[in-house]
Amino acid sequence: MTDFAGWQMPLRFAGDLAEHAAVRERAGLFDLSHMAQLEVSGPESAVALDSALVSAASRLKVGRARYTMITAADGGILDDLIVYRLDEEEFLVIANAANRITVLDELAVRSQGRRVAVVDRTPHRALIAIQGPAAAGILTPLVDVDLGELKYYASVAASFDRTVPTLVARTGYTGEDGFELAVPATAATDVWARLLGAGAEAGIQPCGLASRDSLRLEAGMPLYGQELTAALTPYEVGLGRVVHLDHDFVGRDALAERAEHPTGARLIGLRGEGRRAARAGSEVRTGGATIGTVTSGVLSPTLGYPVAMALVTPAAEEDVAVGATLDVDVRGKVQEMTVVELPFYRRPAAT
Numbered sequence: 517m518t519d520f521a522g523w524q525m526p527l528r529f530a531g532d533l534a535e536h537a538a539v540r541e542r543a544g545l546f547d548l549s550h551m552a553q554l555e556v557s558g559p560e561s562a563v564a565l566d567s568a569l570v571s572a573a574s575r576l577k578v579g580r581a582r583y584t585m586i587t588a589a590d591g592g593i594l595d596d597l598i599v600y601r602l603d604e605e606e607f608l609v610i611a612n613a614a615n616r617i618t619v620l621d622e623l624a625v626r627s628q629g630r631r632v633a634v635v636d637r638t639p640h641r642a643l644i645a646i647q648g649p650a651a652a653g654i655l656t657p658l659v660d661v662d663l664g665e666l667k668y669y670a671s672v673a674a675s676f677d678r679t680v681p682t683l684v685a686r687t688g689y690t691g692e693d694g695f696e697l698a699v700p701a702t703a704a705t706d707v708w709a710r711l712l713g714a715g716a717e718a719g720i721q722p723c724g725l726a727s728r729d730s731l732r733l734e735a736g737m738p739l740y741g742q743e744l745t746a747a748l749t750p751y752e753v754g755l756g757r758v759v760h761l762d763h764d765f766v767g768r769d770a771l772a773e774r775a776e777h778p779t780g781a782r783l784i785g786l787r788g789e790g791r792r793a794a795r796a797g798s799e800v801r802t803g804g805a806t807i808g809t810v811t812s813g814v815l816s817p818t819l820g821y822p823v824a825m826a827l828v829t830p831a832a833e834e835d836v837a838v839g840a841t842l843d844v845d846v847r848g849k850v851q852e853m854t855v856v857e858l859p860f861y862r863r864p865a866a867t
Contacts, residue, residue: 518725521613523550526724536730536817538721539690543648545711545722548696549704552616553637554609556623560630561605568626568766569599570750570759576601581669581687584758585750586622591770592746593753595619596738598687600671608683608698610643612740626766642704646711646720647694647731649863654715655695659684663695676703677710689728691735692863730814733823736785736859742796743783743811743825749774752781752827754858781829783811784836785860786844786853788822791815794844794853800826801843801850802835810844816860823860824853 517524526547529535538544556565565573571584581600585593595615600608611619616638623634646655652663661674661684671685680703688694699707712720729739738744743753750759751774761772788794794813799806808828816823824844830836840855 520725521550521616523613525550526722527726528724529722532726532730533817535721535723535727538719539648539692539723539727539731540818541649542719542721543646543650543654543694543715544690544727545708545715545720546645546647546728547704547708548643548645549641549701550613551638551643552609552611552613552619553641553643553698554611554616554620554623555606555635555637556609556627556632557606557635558630558632559605560627561607561632564623564627564630564632565599565607565609566763566765568623569597570765570767570771572760572763573599573601573607578603579670579672581671581685583669585755586619587749587765587767587771588746589767589770591749591767591774593740593744593748593750594622594746596740596744596755600683600685602671602673602683615740622766640701642699642701642707643696644699644704644707644711645688645694645696646715647688647690647692649693650715650718650720651692651694654711654718654720655684658710658714676707679703680707682707689735689737690731691737691859691861692731729812730817733812733814733825734816734818734859734861736825736861738783738825739812743827748781748827751775751778753783779829781808781827782836783858784826784828785856785858786810786813786824786826786842787856787860788824788844788851788853790822790851792846792849792851793822794824794846794851798824799845800828801845802830802840805831807831807835807842818861822851822853825858
């Protein structure tokens with residue numbers, strides 16, 4: 517167990533490699549109750565979120581979700597979020613645990629003067645994720661909705677085990693198919709135990725933070741505090757696509773300027789050889805000049821070789837083009853790594 521943003525969180529249960537493999541091959545179960553669950557509701561909730569976030573929540577259809585960000589006036593990333601539209605006048609915003617108060621306060625400030633209520637449901641709601649190729653088969657008998665009809669980044673109200681009101685979302689942070697279940701906190705341990713029992717034959721495995729990190733890194737998914745910070749805008753980390761400049765929001769002018777005049781900084785993927793993994797903070801060099809640092813790195817359990825993401829500011833485009841070779845300082849020794857496209861891993865197509 518470890519302290520994480522004021523929560524006691526499990527790093528591992530059976531072990532990092534076993535948990536990672538379970539998600540890729542069968543199913544893994546994660547307790548994500550540390551994630552902030554913020555309810556935004558009222559007649560002007562959609563308009564308020566439009567003014568608060570880089571993408572227009574008002575364009576979301578009921579039952580759909582969107583990955584987005586909340587930025588400061590200078591365009592710096594305050595947090596990355598998932599926004600669910602539960603009804604015409606009701607939204608659920610999932611924020612990172614470490615940024616819970618920041619996002620809550622910003623949403624409240626940016627909603628002032630509108631008919632909107634911003635309520636922190638985190639203490640009263642739990643979030644449990646079941647991820648992996650066997651996830652749908654395990655969950656289907658336990659809910660009263662057709663999971664086959666639930667699209668990626670969509671959600672539906674359901675009853676779990678005929679007793680627990682549950683929001684079922686087809687979302688996740690592992691690169692695999694899977695679901696996230698928002699349930700009353702009082703029901704969390706029962707839901708967790710029921711899922712473990714139902715998935716026992718399929719080989720479900722409870723998973724901790726360590727395997728969640730290696731899974732998301734293989735899938736090329738950024739982590740706040742690593743790839744995302746308030747010193748960066750969405751454009752430096754390859755996420756300019758989530759920014760909708762055709763609506764007004766806090767940070768829009770700064771981001772419009774950045775879109776027109778990029779800094780040259782970017783997030784890249786790196787592949788190494790052997791078994792030595794680069795770690796966050798490792799210097800990235802070319803021609804003897806330091807051009808950036810590794811933000812996350814791991815010896816990929818799925819692929820069998822080191823992978824890393826790095827934030828770089830190259831002097832020339834060809835220095836970081838796909839296929840280019842860069843030098844990375846791995847614990848005092850120079851290791852060559854090749855620039856590759858992200859993500860490192862994509863789940864096999866369904867058959």
